Amino acid sequence: MKQEKTDILIIGLGLAGMTAAITAAGTGKKVTIITKTKNLSSGSTPWAQGGIVYKGLNDSTEKLKNDILKAGADHCWEEAVDHLCKHGPRLVKKFLIDTLGAEFDKKEGSLSRVSEGAHSEPRVIYKEDQTGQSIHQAALARLQQLDNVKILVDHTAIDLLTFSHHSTASTDIYKKPACFGAMVLDNKNDQVVAMHASKTILASGGIGQLFLHTTNPKEATGDGVAMAWRAGARCFNLHYIQFHPTALYHPSGRFLISEALRGEGAKLINSQGLEFMKNYDSRGALAPRDIVSRSIHTEMLKDETDCMFLDISHKEAEWVFKRFPTIYKHCLSKGIDITKEPVPIVPAAHYSCGGVGVNLVGKTSLKRLYAVGEVACSGVHGANRLASTSLLECLVWGYFAGKDALESKDDDNYFPPLASWKQGKGLIDKAQIAQEWYTIKSTMWNFAGLIRSQSKLHAAMNILRNLQSEVEQVYQSSKLDKNIISLRNGAQTALAIIASGIESRESRGTHYVEGR
Numbered sequence: 001m002k003q004e005k006t007d008i009l010i011i012g013l014g015l016a017g018m019t020a021a022i023t024a025a026g027t028g029k030k031v032t033i034i035t036k037t038k039n040l041s042s043g044s045t046p047w048a049q050g051g052i053v054y055k056g057l058n059d060s061t062e063k064l065k066n067d068i069l070k071a072g073a074d075h076c077w078e079e080a081v082d083h084l085c086k087h088g089p090r091l092v093k094k095f096l097i098d099t100l101g102a103e104f105d106k107k108e109g110s111l112s113r114v115s116e117g118a119h120s121e122p123r124v125i126y127k128e129d130q131t132g133q134s135i136h137q138a139a140l141a142r143l144q145q146l147d148n149v150k151i152l153v154d155h156t157a158i159d160l161l162t163f164s165h166h167s168t169a170s171t172d173i174y175k176k177p178a179c180f181g182a183m184v185l186d187n188k189n190d191q192v193v194a195m196h197a198s199k200t201i202l203a204s205g206g207i208g209q210l211f212l213h214t215t216n217p218k219e220a221t222g223d224g225v226a227m228a229w230r231a232g233a234r235c236f237n238l239h240y241i242q243f244h245p246t247a248l249y250h251p252s253g254r255f256l257i258s259e260a261l262r263g264e265g266a267k268l269i270n271s272q273g274l275e276f277m278k279n280y281d282s283r284g285a286l287a288p289r290d291i292v293s294r295s296i297h298t299e300m301l302k303d304e305t306d307c308m309f310l311d312i313s314h315k316e317a318e319w320v321f322k323r324f325p326t327i328y329k330h331c332l333s334k335g336i337d338i339t340k341e342p343v344p345i346v347p348a349a350h351y352s353c354g355g356v357g358v359n360l361v362g363k364t365s366l367k368r369l370y371a372v373g374e375v376a377c378s379g380v381h382g383a384n385r386l387a388s389t390s391l392l393e394c395l396v397w398g399y400f401a402g403k404d405a406l407e408s409k410d411d412d413n414y415f416p417p418l419a420s421w422k423q424g425k426g427l428i429d430k431a432q433i434a435q436e437w438y439t440i441k442s443t444m445w446n447f448a449g450l451i452r453s454q455s456k457l458h459a460a461m462n463i464l465r466n467l468q469s470e471v472e473q474v475y476q477s478s479k480l481d482k483n484i485i486s487l488r489n490g491a492q493t494a495l496a497i498i499a500s501g502i503e504s505r506e507s508r509g510t511h512y513v514e515g516r
């Protein structure tokens, strides 16, 4: 088995991982950052449309804090919210704009700001409807200039290396649990590499692909939570998953259709062309995200249809094109002209508020392991997320974790002896992988999705426990590839979400339980 060594290993090339890498590289330490995708553009970061929270012209730390606490349904960790509000806007200016040179739209020389749902001030800055793309490119360009940072594409982390799981020195089991790197698959040649690291930073993004419908990219299969769970790091709030009401329903996949369309008067209609939202909430199509999502879901079940529709065709075509260029072009490329016809939409899993539990500098309960960005649970989002705070969280926790990984010692020089990797010989059946994924996605959608109950969650648990056992057998006996690694992680994280939902005794925020 090949073995490599680095000072700081970062798993994930989104905003959180890149911010940590740029910060940690500051003093010349050797930093390695990996992504399982073939391309450098990966994760949800480049997909972010709306923007990132900065500060409004009449804004204050207190106002932002109150908005976050309110959205979080009385479940946020106040210290984490204070940390975000204090450092977030400062880092947007100092790190994103001044250091990375990320571009944002301006009006008469100053940054344009917009308000979004549940924000009391216009404080969100943006670059057209491609904010994530602009930020991702700027961070990547900076990273590529740093000689001490090695970027590895097409490398999938399999598991975190820990004293208790991987050391062949039997008495290491008595040491305080710690992580000393990760076992990684080089997807190009299917070779397993043990990457030793003094510190490891998990920045592997979200979990959207565990659900039938999601706005997230293909790589969002919950790998980070699964790896941390197996390694024994504490994870929490996993059952708080935010669903977006309107994703394009098309065989080629889902695509986020921004809330701004409804803000501009787009109507939500059923297959008979009738508006239905007023039957559920007096605010109609502009009710909060979770209410609109559940109403669409209920209407789909009632009508026995696969989607509902969003209609903005009553507006002037020229205006629609100018206001929503990306959405217009994307839908047109799928054969739907939004200026002439309604868009088929479904609600879709969008953001994981829970994850691997961390403190204010991203440290997990496992020594030498950090988690940042969507994979982590910093406590900022509580039971529901305020729009455009996730990129901000990536920035703040990425920055502080990168800094702490440099400065804190944490006995980080011990690297135990490792047993070499035993490769199975069996061949993986792609049809089986597709079938198992379908089971995970439909089970999570129907039993652990928008509307839950204890009995549905228990049914999901039964189905997925059996599935996990089958997947584990295939994983143990087959020649490893990236698909079985993702499936194994997907099964594990799905079960962790269900367990978290069953343990919760209440209906709160995004965790909506019938009859509670």
Ligand SMILES: Cc1cc2nc3c(=O)[nH]c(=O)nc-3n(C[C@H](O)[C@H](O)[C@H](O)COP(=O)(O)OP(=O)(O)OC[C@H]3O[C@@H](n4cnc5c(N)ncnc54)[C@H](O)[C@@H]3O)c2cc1C
Binding pocket: 011, 012, 013, 014, 015, 016, 017, 034, 035, 036, 037, 042, 043, 044, 045, 046, 047, 048, 049, 050, 051, 052, 053, 131, 132, 155, 156, 157, 158, 203, 204, 205, 206, 215, 216, 217, 219, 223, 224, 256, 350, 351, 372, 373, 374, 375, 387, 388, 389, 390, 391, 392, 394
């Ligand atoms: C369509 C859409 C629109 C959004 N709009 C906004 C918005 O306007 N404002 C906002 O604040 N937030 C928005 N969000 C949320 C926000 O984009 C994400 O929460 C954030 O980008 C997550 O960043 P991250 O760095 O944690 O992870 P990501 O950007 O998701 O990156 C994860 C990285 O981990 C890698 N990875 C995963 N597993 C492995 C593994 N096993 N081995 C190696 N690498 C691995 C991936 O390849 C990827 O490089 C949006 C999300 C979506 C999907």
